[in-house]
Amino acid sequence: QISMKFNFKQTNRFSLAVLALMSLAACSDDDTVVDGGGETPVETGAQYLIASTDSENSYLNTTSDISQGSVSPLGGTATQVIGTPSWYFYNDIAAYSFVYNQGDPGTTQSFALNSAGEVESRNEINLNVSIQSRGIVDNLMYVQYSSRNYEEPVSTFYTINGDTQVVSGPYTIDTEALAGNGEYAYVTDVAQWGDYVLLGFRPIKAGSDNGDSAFNSDFNDHTYVGVFNKALELQTVIEDEGRTGAVAGQSRSQGETGVEPVENGDVYVFSSAIDAEGEVPSGVLKINNGTLAFDQDYFFDITAASGGYAVYRSFYVGENTFVLQMFTEPGSGTASSSATRNKFAVVNVVDQTFEWVTGIPEGITSIGAPYIDEDNNEVAFPIETNLYPTIFIVNADTATMSEGIEVVAEGISAIGKLTPQE
Numbered sequence: 001q002i003s004m005k006f007n008f009k010q011t012n013r014f015s016l017a018v019l020a021l022m023s024l025a026a027c028s029d030d031d032t033v034v035d036g037g038g039e040t041p042v043e044t045g046a047q048y049l050i051a052s053t054d055s056e057n058s059y060l061n062t063t064s065d066i067s068q069g070s071v072s073p074l075g076g077t078a079t080q081v082i083g084t085p086s087w088y089f090y091n092d093i094a095a096y097s098f099v100y101n102q103g104d105p106g107t108t109q110s111f112a113l114n115s116a117g118e119v120e121s122r123n124e125i126n127l128n129v130s131i132q133s134r135g136i137v138d139n140l141m142y143v144q145y146s147s148r149n150y151e152e153p154v155s156t157f158y159t160i161n162g163d164t165q166v167v168s169g170p171y172t173i174d175t176e177a178l179a180g181n182g183e184y185a186y187v188t189d190v191a192q193w194g195d196y197v198l199l200g201f202r203p204i205k206a207g208s209d210n211g212d213s214a215f216n217s218d219f220n221d222h223t224y225v226g227v228f229n230k231a232l233e234l235q236t237v238i239e240d241e242g243r244t245g246a247v248a249g250q251s252r253s254q255g256e257t258g259v260e261p262v263e264n265g266d267v268y269v270f271s272s273a274i275d276a277e278g279e280v281p282s283g284v285l286k287i288n289n290g291t292l293a294f295d296q297d298y299f300f301d302i303t304a305a306s307g308g309y310a311v312y313r314s315f316y317v318g319e320n321t322f323v324l325q326m327f328t329e330p331g332s333g334t335a336s337s338s339a340t341r342n343k344f345a346v347v348n349v350v351d352q353t354f355e356w357v358t359g360i361p362e363g364i365t366s367i368g369a370p371y372i373d374e375d376n377n378e379v380a381f382p383i384e385t386n387l388y389p390t391i392f393i394v395n396a397d398t399a400t401m402s403e404g405i406e407v408v409a410e411g412i413s414a415i416g417k418l419t420p421q422e
Contacts, residue, residue: 045064045117045419046064046092046419047062047063047064047113047417047418047420048063048064048066048415048416048417049061049111049415049417050066050405050414051081051087051368051382051412051414052073052078052389052407052409052410052412052413053412053413054409054410054411056084057081057082058080058083058084058085059078059080059409060078060081060111060119061073061078062119062418063405066380066391066393067393067405068404068405069405070405070406071405072409079121081109081111084411084413085098085099086098086254086369086413086414087369087413087414087416088134088369089417089418090141090162091136092417092418092419093163094110094111094162095111095414095416096109096141096162097109097110097111098130098134098143100130100131100132100254107125107126107127108124108126108131109121109123110123110125110162112418112421113419113420114421115420115421115422116420117420123165125160127143127158127167127170128170129145129156129170131143131144132254132255133146133189133190133254133255133256134190134256135190135191135192135197136162136192137197138192138230139161139163140159140161140162141160141161142159142190143157143158143160143190144156144157144158144187144190146185147175147184147206148184148186148206148207148214149206149214150184150206150208153174153175153176153206154172154173154174154175155175155185155187156171157169157170157171157232158171173185175201177234178226178234179203181218181219183203183204183205183218184203184204185199185201185202185203185224186202186206186215187200188200188201188246188248188250188256188258189247189249189255189256189257189258189259190259191259191260191267192261193265195229196227196230197228197232198226198261199226200225200226200249200255200259200269201224201246201247202224202247202250203217203219203222204216215335217275220274220275220276220280221241221242221245221279222240222241223239223240223241223243223245223246223247223269223271224237224238224246224247225237225247225259225267227292236292238293240294243280243283243285243299244271244280244282244283244284244299245271245274245276245279245282245333246271246272246273246275247259247270248274248313249312249313249314250335251312251335251337252335252336252337257313257314257315258270258314260316262316262320262349264289265290266287266288266289267286267287267289268314268322269287269294270283270284270311270322270324271284271311272312272327272333272334273303273310273333274334274335275333281302281304281310282302282309282311283299283300283301283303284299284347285299286298286349300349300352302347302354305347305354306326306345306356308330308331309326309329309330309332310326311324311326312325312326312341313325313341315372315379317372317374317378317379320349320350320351321347321377321396322348323346323357323396324344324345325341325367326344326345327340327343328341328342341367342360342364343360344357344381346394346399357400358400358401359400359401359402360392360401361383361390361392361401361403363385363386364383364384365384365385365386366411366412367381367382368382368384368413368414369382369415370382370415371417373417376395377395377396378394378395379393379394379396380392380393380404380415381393381394381401382407382413382415384411384412388407388408390403390404390406390407391407391412391415392404
């Protein structure tokens with residue numbers, strides 16, 4: 001109910017640090033973006049936007065080709081963003097930066113390409129909470145924060161129009177009522193399904209009076225999807241017990257992907273079986289188009305198909321095919337940052353086929369937010385190793401990963417694609 005590291009080469013590390021200091025010196029204390037300027041010609045068609053980082057700042061570079069070559073924030077052609085936020089792309093219109101401060105307010109800023117193909121910052125958005133999960137419904141981005149404190153049993157939502165930049169909210173959902181089992185709902189995914197907003201959530205004890213840890217639960221072998229209308233009024237809760245666990249995609253407090261509608265209107269729900277400790281496997285459930293229940297005749301056991309591994313996040317490329325980012329170690333399924341998620345696979349959820357991706361680089365230390373290219377059945381992942389960060393591209397047709405553009409920076413956090421705006 002609503003009440004309204006990588007091991008950066010030393011010479012370039014020093015150059016990038018000097019560039020950042022020089023740029024900051026030219027700004028007032030209130031500046032959050034530094035435009036690098038420069039005379040490099042800018043292409044005016046759709047451009048990939050790559051967010052790279054050093055220890056303190058982020059840098060936005062554009063390029064028309066990520067299959068080869070090199071790009072760098074050095075030389076004054078990048079847009080500098082103070083801090084190292086997480087990124088989310090609103091269609092091909094804008095890239096949003098989110099600073100996570102647990103329950104404290106977080107500043108959000110967005111960036112778009114102007115008619116000349118140059119990166120421009122847009123209005124800052126000051127929210128009452130940080131953001132954990134997000135999803136696009138029609139022309140609105142729904143963003144939310146779920147309290148993990150039983151004394152504040154709410155999930156706080158805002159809607160952001162990525163075209164007009166209009167923000168509405170906050171709206172709150174009673175998470176104790178949503179869980180409906182004596183625990184509290186912690187939202188891990190937001191997705192549109194026709195006229196519905198689907199919220200994947202996991203029940204947690206939220207540090208109850210009994211002294212329980214925040215994420216402890218007696219329901220790790222349950223899968224929950226809350227069904228809401230677009231005004232965030234609860235319609236029903238879809239629940240499954242004993243086949244798999246919580247919706248996939250949570251890392252620390254950040255949740256993303258796991259509730260996945262496909263072209264025929266069916267919804268596939270991916271689970272990591274987080275914290276189930278082997279009680280149930282990682283797997284995929286299905287909600288048939290026109291129903292508000294899990295299909296009891298459908299279950300895709302990812303743990304069995306993979307030889308003991310769990311899915312972390314799912315990326316839909318079309319025609320019932322997903323590229324999966326998997327946990328590196330068998331039996332691992334956790335939101336802890338100590339777990340690595342360095343394996344990849346391609347699955348068809350109708351045929352229930354599973355194929356490991358080959359060509360993955362060795363020594364992966366970090367994987368950023370990817371770009372899904374449905375036109376080419378590919379997913380581009382920003383990956384850090386002991387070399388320069390690089391975009392690696394998974395082709396779902398061949399289940400192979402190939403090396404793309406190198407990014408001369410300390411780190412890399414995200415990639416997306418934007419179209420110039422008038």
